[in-house]
Amino acid sequence: MAQWLDAKITQRIDWNDHLFSLGFQCDDFPEYTPGQFTKVGIEQDGKIISRPYSLVSHPQDKSLEIMAVPVAEGVLSPKLHGVNVGDRLKIMAPATGFLVLHEVPDSRNIWLIATGTGVGPFLSILAGTEIWQRYEQVILVYAARHASDLAYGELIAKWQDEYPNQFHFVPIVSREKVNGALQGRIPALLSNGNIIEQAGQTLDAEQSQVMLCGNPQMIEEAMLVLKDMGLKKHLRRSPGQITQERYW
Template sequence: MSTWVQGRVVERIDWNDKLFSLKVEAEVQPFVAGQFTKLALEQGGERVQRAYSFVNPPEAEYLEFLAVSVEEGQLSPRLQDLQEGDNLMVSPRPSGFLTLDEVPAGRELWMFATGTAVGPFLSILGSPDCWDRYETYVLVYAVRYERDLAYLEQIKALAAERPERFRFVPVVSREAVDGALQGRIPELLSSGAIQEAAGIPIAPARSQTLICGNPDMIRDTLAVLEGMGLRKNLRRTPGQITMEKYW
C-alpha cells in the first residue's frame, strides 16, 4: 500500500473561528477507536504532515478529524482553508496506543481531554464494543472558553442514551459557565471537584484513566493521579494511567 492516499473533504463543521472538523472520504486500513493517522498537504513543493486522531468510530462511513488552527502553525491553518470537495493526503496506516485494548480492566474508565483531544474519546465512546468493558465512563473535557466546546450535542446524546453509565464533566478555565467546572484539570482533581461532579471517587483498585492533549496538563494530571496511588500503564507493568501527548 502506498504511503499516502488521496482524501476528499465531504463536509466541514466550524465550531468557532479557529476550531473546525473535517469529514473526509479516504480508503485507510482498519483502525481501533482512539487511534490517529497523518494528514498532509503540499506546500511550496514540500509535503507537510501532522498526526490527527479519528473522531469517528471505526464503523463510520467517513473519517472525521477535529482540529484547531494554530497561530503561525505550518499545517493546521491550511487544513482550515479546505472546502468541501477539496483534496488532501491521508496516511492509510492508522496507529496509536490510546485504545481500550491497551487498558487493563477496572470499574470506571476516566477520559481526560484538553481541546481537540476530545476527538479520540468520542471515537471510543461512539464504538459499540467500548461499552462492554467498564461499568461507568467519565469524560472530562477541558477548554479555555465555552465556545471551544465541540460536539456538545453528540456528548449530550451519549448521556441521554446511557444516563447510568456515562458522566460528562466539562471544564472551562477562563470564564464561569453554568454546568461546567472552572479551572484546570490537575487542580480540580486535586481538590476533588471533578470526582464530586462525576459522583465517583478515584482509586487504584477501581479506576482506569486515559489522558490526552496538552503536554503540561498531562504532566500535571499524571502527578496528581500518582499522588492518589495510580501508576503509569506500561505493557511490561500494567497500571491505571494511559497517556497521549499532542505535542
C-alpha cells in the same frame, strides 16, 4: 507499509472562528482502531506538508474525521483551516497509536480526561460498543478555555440520553464561568476533588483506569496528582492505571 492516500473533503464544521472539524472520504483507507491517529497533509510544490491528527470518527463511519485548531506559526493547520468541501487532502495509511482500549486493563470505571482537541480519540472510543460493555461507569472530563471551545455537544448529549446511569460528563471551562461546568484547570480540580465530586464516581487504583490526552502540561501535572492518589502509569510489562497521549 505506510503510504499516502488521496482523500476528498466531504464535510466541514466550524465550531467557532478557530476550532473546526473536517470530514473526508478515502475509500482505500484500511480498518483502524478507535483512539488511533494518522497523518493528514496537503500537497504543495511537489511535497506533502503533514501533521498527525487523531481520528474523531469511528471505524464504522462512512467518512474519516479530525478536529483541529489553526496555529498561527503552524506549517499545516492554517492551510487546513482554509480548505472547503470538495478540496483534496492526503492521508497516511494505516492509522497508528496506543491510546486504544485493548491496551487498557479492565476496571470498574474508566476516566477519559482531555483538553481541547485531545477529546477527539475519546469521541471515537465512545462511539463504539467495547467501552460500554467493559466498564460499569464511563466518565468523560473535557476541558477548554471557553464554552464555545467545547465541541460535539449534541453527540455527548446523545450518550447521556442513551447511558443515563453509566455515562458521566464533566465539562470544564478555564477562562469564564459557565452554568453546569467547573471552572479552572484539570490538575487543580483533580487535586481538590471537585472533578470527582461532579462526576459522582470513585477514582482510585482499585476501581479505576484513566486515559489522558491533550496538553502536555496538563498531562504532566495530572500525572503527579494521580500518582499522589495511588495510581501509576500503565505499561505492558508493569500494569497500572494511567494511559496517556500528548498532543505536541
